[in-house]
Amino acid sequence: ATVSEPAQKCCTENIQPFLASILEELMGPVSSGFTEVRSLFDKEVNEIIQDFQKTNDITKLKENVNQLMNLPFNSGKMEPCYLKVNLLQELLQDLKSRFKVYHIDFVIQRTQNFMQELMENAVYTFEQLFSPSRQADSAKVATTIEKVKLRVLK
DSSP states (O other): OOOOHHHHHIIIIIIHHHHHHHHEEEHHHHHHHHHHHHHHHHHHHHHHHHHHHOOOOHHHHHHHHHHHGGGGGGGHHHHHHHHHHHHHHHHHHHHHHHHHOOHHHHHHHHHHHHHHHHHHHHHHHHHHHHHHHOOOOOGGHHHHHHHHHHHHHH
């Protein structure tokens, strides 16, 4: 009871007025990273479609879908997504001095973990909705992949 009123006053006067601008500033790199995840998924599935249209090989298609399942764990391909979030390092340095925000690396790491989780969910959902082994008509496979991709991106 003794601390509650001064703490509330401190938050109301010194932190709350800045929350909207802080959130807006932090969301730039975070949104950029998640947009990069979306673009990477889109690009990888488009490559699967193009490869299948060239080869019309169901076995190769299954291999490509299996490779897609490993995308979240491919640090080389995920790196551009992670780099977008590294901009938080600079932004959080200012917050660290103004608001005593610590554990900046933890914030960045958790954001990158969420990005990897999002990619895991996207490729898993893609695999569940489109199983190359269930495709009987190879003429419709590319169209089906495109529809599934759009559904996952939605």
